[in-house]
Amino acid sequence: MSIFVDETTRVLVQGITGKEGSFWTKHMIEMGTQVIAGVTPGKEGETVEGVPVYHSVARAQRASGEHAADAAMLFVPPRFTKDAVYEALDASIQKIVTIADGIPLHEQIEIRAAARSQGAQVVGGNTSGVISPGKSMLGIFPYWIQRVYKPGRIGIMTRSGSLTNEVTAMIVEQGFGVSTLIGVGGDPVPGTRFAEFLAQFEEDADTDGVVIVGELGGTMEEEVAEAITEGRFTKPLVAFIGGRTAPKGKRMGHAGAIVTGSAGTVLAKAEALTKAGALVADRPSQVGTMLRTRIPETR
Amino acid sequence: MSIFVDETTRVLVQGITGKEGSFWTKHMIEMGTQVIAGVTPGKEGETVEGVPVYHSVARAQRASGEHAADAAMLFVPPRFTKDAVYEALDASIQKIVTIADGIPLHEQIEIRAAARSQGAQVVGGNTSGVISPGKSMLGIFPYWIQRVYKPGRIGIMTRSGSLTNEVTAMIVEQGFGVSTLIGVGGDPVPGTRFAEFLAQFEEDADTDGVVIVGELGGTMEEEVAEAITEGRFTKPLVAFIGGRTAPKGKRMGHAGAIVTGSAGTVLAKAEALTKAGALVADRPSQVGTMLRTRIPETR
């Protein structure tokens, strides 16, 4: 198993005929992803990598009948992302991934609010997406790099892209692999937050533990600590949190990564997680070995 | 019993210190209504008919603690009604009655949409309100007129004010009385529609039958016919529908009462109801006698 996406997930690609859309559709299919339809207004009738293209999500869904998509992957510029998310939501798609980097803040808010109001999950923006290695990919992962994207039994959630490659490589080095990796994204208002995936990882029989790659700013790591404290998540959890030495009040890195006052410091996050019983690594290189202390057998 | 309001309903009055608010608060209390708090911004600390006044609904609810209001009665001008409804909804009040005549159409839409999104019922605007004679009143009924507001076992729903007095008098003349009378109001977009109260009347052990006082325009009467046809309402139902001879395309009476094309004619409504098994009166004077054919014993 895995969470959010697997080989049975039927995926619709919005913006499929664009440069990124067509490039990554090819790779998603190679990864095992069931891409059943694509959408680009004005291009109905074309195909991309054998996938039929429709004018709109609604038309694609109608054409697919009972085999309609249950997930949407967006390759849409940031300023049109809200519209594309609404379109997917309106077609009752409950799982949506957007990689767009630069979605206006007020639209990030609206995307999350709209998704929540219908119980849907939007992953992103400003993320590489979601991958269940060997099964399915909704995003732009270099899954061909074997020392990172090895299938296995560790769930990963992250706010970063490159840093995740760094950290995951350290986990794989210790003999682990990845069940599902979810990039929640580096925006101030990610569509779905760390803690909102924990229940799925908890239930997933094929996930033995979870690694979160956090950073300064916001409260996502604290929410994870709360979920552990409240017993909503009981599997081993290791966290790496970047930005411990970042100066206060400067926006370093992601727009979401800014500390004001004492809220959002890495210190506060690390304390909350440690108190909840999670392990917190100071350096990426420690993540794999820490995980090993909690999961002694190679999986 | 009765529906929507009875003697146990705790009522908050918005706009309580105004001329209408204070006048009708007195009458509501005389009718048995439990008025527990009033709201007028800037007048916290005053009382009206012994009822404490607060700046806001939230403050009134906080002050009332576990005995907070579960219904709100609005005496607020039409252009401020949307705000007052939102305020009540925000304080988790699920039953709201507004008599305001002249709520802007687009705000009528927003009121209904907002109420539905949290499963609340707004009655009105442009109505006399709701009365369960002898128990409770949220509105502006001349309950002192004995030949209309006699307690009994007939539920009444209406789009009109004066016409309802006319029709109800005919029902009472036949020896019946009223369990609950709900004026859904004459606006094009009433907060709650006829058919949305039918389930409550169906369940109410103290309601033997229902009379609806409809008029031309809209589809509320057709929705009642549908509910009967689908078996969602099984008690005797008699309808009087005004505007049978009204000319097409002219707005006669309520803003909601306009016929365009063949939709919304009294003929179409009467046919739908008759087909569903309801009785349809041509004149107000027939309503009571028709009801008597279905409910032979005086109740």
Add this chain to the structure above:
Amino acid sequence: MKRLEFQGKELFSSAGIPVPASRLVRVSEPDGTPTDGGTQALHARLLDAVAELTQEAKGPLASLVVKAQLDMGGRGKAGLIQLVRADNGTGQDLASAVVAAAGQILDKGYRIPALLIEEAVDLREELYLSISVDPCAACHVVLASREGGVDIETLAAERPDAIRRLDVDPFRGIQAYQTRGLAYDLGLDKTTARNFASLLTKLYALFTRVDAELVEINPVFVTSGEPELVAGDAKVIIDDNSLYRHTEFPIEREQYDSDAAFEAALEGIPYLQFDGTISLMCAGAGLTTTVFDLVNYEGGSVANYLEFGGPNYNKAQRAMELCLQNKSAVILIVTFGTIARADVMAEGVVNAIRTLKPDRPIVTCIRGTNEEGADRILREAGLEPMYNTEEAVRLAVKLAAGTEARV
């Protein structure tokens, strides 16, 4: 409040919606007084309009459309819209043809405050597009069809599949994917789809900005050549309850079909003009409508529908004045009020009778809060109050028919 076509098109222009080039030629002013100069001046204005349009077109105009501006459906069938051409066989030029058509239109006996002289659009297709509200779903509703230019209700009844519907959340407003999706669902080509989406976005913005009950473009012209979308007609109805925040829409004489209706509107009194013999002066929309029905059931006919309940219950004198403007034979007063106290209404009626000394019989059926007081007031004034609506209606019908004499 219904806007006339030219007013609707002004709103369209302000919203960036393309409309055909046009000139308005007034027959009477907005306040109802005839425009200066009589027929000769009118002809001069028509010629000026044609000259200006010709100049604007930067080339010879082959044809123009002359459209009567009044609130009425089926203007085309009634001959109130005429297409005129320069070479229409009679040898006359375009300007003369316009003057001739205008004359024909004005001779038809309607009250026409103005004519719109409009460039004829070279088109390949006509669409239908409107936005209104859905009271049940509590949303805004867009209706669109490839079969524009026909009566939408007839189309809806006969071929509902030809109409596409789009629901819009009132809090979020219309979204790009919706306008685009509707365009493609209509089967429009890419360029037309883009223009359609843009048109709908603008029309929606107008709909919410002016608090409209309805905005309708029927037909939307799809021009020949590079397909552009142009509003062939304009129907805009403003929500009366919102007029307080729209001072740009004053109540004008030209929007009403009678002086009484106009004066009633200024007072905020619901009023409709008919040509029967019984003036209704009733309280409550539902009750007044029911009395209207009962009059018809009893073989009578209504001269005017008038409500003086609700906030107007102390306007008995003004209401009676409006009734007396009609050539009715009887005034029928029926009320059953709450806040509209029976005694206050009775007092108002009695005072109005004293002041106006009506020349026709008055039948009263005034009930509700403090009806005992009302009874006393009416009887003291020599009236004989009734308490059964149907009996009151029957009496009024008999009086109107002259079969019973009574004051």
Add this chain to the structure above:
Amino acid sequence: MKRLEFQGKELFSSAGIPVPASRLVRVSEPDGTPTDGGTQALHARLLDAVAELTQEAKGPLASLVVKAQLDMGGRGKAGLIQLVRADNGTGQDLASAVVAAAGQILDKGYRIPALLIEEAVDLREELYLSISVDPCAACHVVLASREGGVDIETLAAERPDAIRRLDVDPFRGIQAYQTRGLAYDLGLDKTTARNFASLLTKLYALFTRVDAELVEINPVFVTSGEPELVAGDAKVIIDDNSLYRHTEFPIEREQYDSDAAFEAALEGIPYLQFDGTISLMCAGAGLTTTVFDLVNYEGGSVANYLEFGGPNYNKAQRAMELCLQNKSAVILIVTFGTIARADVMAEGVVNAIRTLKPDRPIVTCIRGTNEEGADRILREAGLEPMYNTEEAVRLAVKLAAGTEARV
């Protein structure tokens, strides 16, 4: 993008929010060049400002506030805001006092593009008011307090009950009952409550209109006498992702604390200026931040934070130019990219080295898509690529400390 105080107050004025009467006196132009005329001309502009404010006040001014305009918290404590009075003991008049205060402020060694000369407000109370977003609840958040004028985060930590919070649905926007309710919950009297509700309504409209991350008024002055609310300060941060639709907010030199930071902003390259010895030129926000941490852990210090990943991954030359503007000892390049292909980045780095001939050692740790190609390119150019981030950091720190020589 942070707006400076005077820019924020301009926005407040445009939104109908009262601000104190003021004049802006420029020290340098928005593009960073000194304003013409040197110290003498600056004094003349200060005197003009005082004269204009005096004239505007229609009466003698007792005091003025001189406020340095720069992006920095704690200006008061740093002596960058000074209240000056006419009769402050030294016998000098108000204008001379302003000139003296300005001189003191400018002598403190900060980069100050302008001074705001503002009327001092006679006040009886200071409030706090801000609007921002809540990422978790997905709504807009209003924070307000009776205890304005202090650091809100300190207040939040020490006396959270002194701050009231209001959540606003982003689709419906702020409602009258909410602004009113917050005002009364703060315990304001009726008049002040009304003014507060009006102020908040306007501030909310501004917040959404300019796509702000934050609008903050700290303090809101409650004036003596008839209580009016005036914005004592203005903090407005515009969402960078929305700047494409806000051409009214150009990127200007004066908003940045260094030329490199300004130039990086023009390129859309995330950049922060520090004063250490290692220039970071890394890809990915999270990874760059982590390398920043690792440099500090290893006892090194950072000269600049710079990301050239994402859409900028082919801007290696521009990025290296920015790094070379610093007095750093080493440039440390760490990447692990996806779309940002390793070979393209390596190629860019090699080309930049060829063109710019950097005078300091460069450490590379370039990984990700096509890292084999990157390895070849770097080695062909004579570099010795590394593949372990922590090792690369340690090497850079040693090189910067001069304990290891390497090119």
